[in-house]
Amino acid sequence: MLDISLAKIVRVIALAREYGSDGVSTRRYISELNEDEQSSLVALMxxxxxxxxxxxxxxxxxxxxxxxxxxxxxxxGGEPQLADMLEDGLDAMDINVADAEDHLRERP
Incomplete structure (x- = not known):
């Protein structure tokens, strides 16, 4: 079980796509996650x-x-394909990232 919300994973994917996995915004966001969330993100990758x-x-x-x-x-940040690998990890776990992104956009 992952100890990170789907919303946070989707955020990392979006940041990595927009700014790169080594971008300041991506790295800052990851650094602000707690240890359980970070280890879950690594495991998912x-x-x-x-x-x-x-x-x-x-x-x-x-x-x-x-x-x-x-x-x-x-x-x-040293993994240039971070966004793809996280997406592939979600896919392998039968979680459709596109559906998750759509669901997050629907929130008020």
């Missing part, structure tokens, strides 16, 4: 790039916490 299966998300999260040595925004 790992699922998206195929390092872990969706069923192994908890193992990926534990490893993300255990291997955390650099700031998460630096680690994720």
């Amino acid at each position: 790992w699922v998206g790039r195929g390092s872990y299966a969706p069923d192994d998300i908890e193992e990926a999260r534990r490893l993300a916490v255990a291997e955390h040595t650099a700031p998460t925004e630096t680690y994720l």
Whole structure:
């Protein structure tokens, strides 16, 4: 289970697409997430790039916490395909990011 809201994941995807994964806005947003949210984001990216299966998300999260040595925004900012990998991770977990983005836009 991910310890980050879908809205925050979609926000990271949007920022990475608009400003790049290493953009100041993207890195700042990621740095402001709490540790659980950051480890979930890393685990989701790992699922998206195929390092872990969706069923192994908890193992990926534990490893993300255990291997955390650099700031998460630096680690994720170094991945030019971050937005695609996060989207692919959501897709692998049967979460349609387009539907999530539409739902968030409908909110008042």
